[in-house]
Amino acid sequence: MTIDGIRVEREGDIVTVTFDRPERRNAIDYVQWQGIATLFNELADDHSVRGVILTGAGGCFSAGADISDFETTRATPEQGIAYEVAVDAACDAITALGRPVIAAIDGYCYGGACNIAMACDFRFLSPTARMAIPAGNLSIVYGVRGTMRLLALVGLTEAKRIFYSARPFDASHALRTGFADAVEADPVAAARAWLEDVKDVAPLSIQGAKAILNMASMPDTSFNGHAADEAIFRALTSDDYKEGRAAFAEKRRPRFTGD
Structure with a gap:
């Protein structure tokens, strides 16, 4: 999909999502929050994707939510609640993606951008990266x-x-x-190398482990034992499980497809 101010590029089976409004330090407006949720839900349906890198253009990850947008999108309590719903939907979609997601952070990562980074599985930073959650400077309570x-x-x-x-x-x-x-001179390259190193691991194993760990780590989410059992059962009845056993017996590398 296409989102104004966000680039989506694919190289092999790894997708790079780049915040690309350098003139605004890649600040994220309301429409982009909505677009992020849609994008990651679409990526969830593409089982050929093995990993995602989130980064920013122009030496900056993102200055966070676009405050200049607030007068039209967050001026009333009702709008503020709707805005938080959009932010949560975007971050939850990132967290729910059943493949590894790495935030490669250079420069500023402020406010809502920290929420995005925290929704990823890992955060690789450049030595010059700077993080902050300055909600207290706007009299906002973070979600x-x-x-x-x-x-x-x-x-x-x-x-x-x-x-x-x-x-x-x-x-x-x-x-x-x-x-x-991790702190890396080139966090995007480091993220790609890490994803390349693990992309041959069984996708259903990663997806299941990620879902269970995410449920266990969020106190406001009731642990769904049925969903955990389904993830375990799906892996046990998959073609990949047969392939894993065959590869072990034949002393070769398995060729997993996510099925």
Whole structure:
């Protein structure tokens, strides 16, 4: 699909999604939030995709939600609630994608962009990356699901520090506190290398593990044991499970298709 200000490119079985409004530091407007949800729901239906990289153009991941958009999209309490629903839908669609998603972050990653980054499986940062959740500078309470994602990553005290101070923190601090998983000179290249290294792992195994771990890590989501059992059963009855056993017996690399 095409979204104004967001580029979607595919190389082999890896998709790169790039926020591309460098003149606005890749700030995300309301229409783009809606488009992100649609995009990742469409990617979920394409089983040939083995991984996704989220990044930003012009040396900046994203300055977050486009505040200049708020007078028309978030001026009333009703609009504010609808806006949060769109943000949650975008981030939940990223989290729900049954393949690995890596945020490759350079420059600013502020506000709502942190929510997007936290919705990814991993965050690879450049040494010059700067993160912040400055909701307190706008008298905004960060959304519940984004707050829970931050808590799961960095713990209670660090999450409070980030929210209470509204101040930026750098890549080394992010790595030390658990917000980041790696600091790399070229985070996009590092993300691609990581995805290339794991793309031969059985897709249904990754999808099932991701779904169970995501449910277990979000306190506002009731653990759906039936869904977990379905993921396990689907893998056990798949052609890939037969292929995995055959490859083991024949001492060769398995060729998984996600079926």
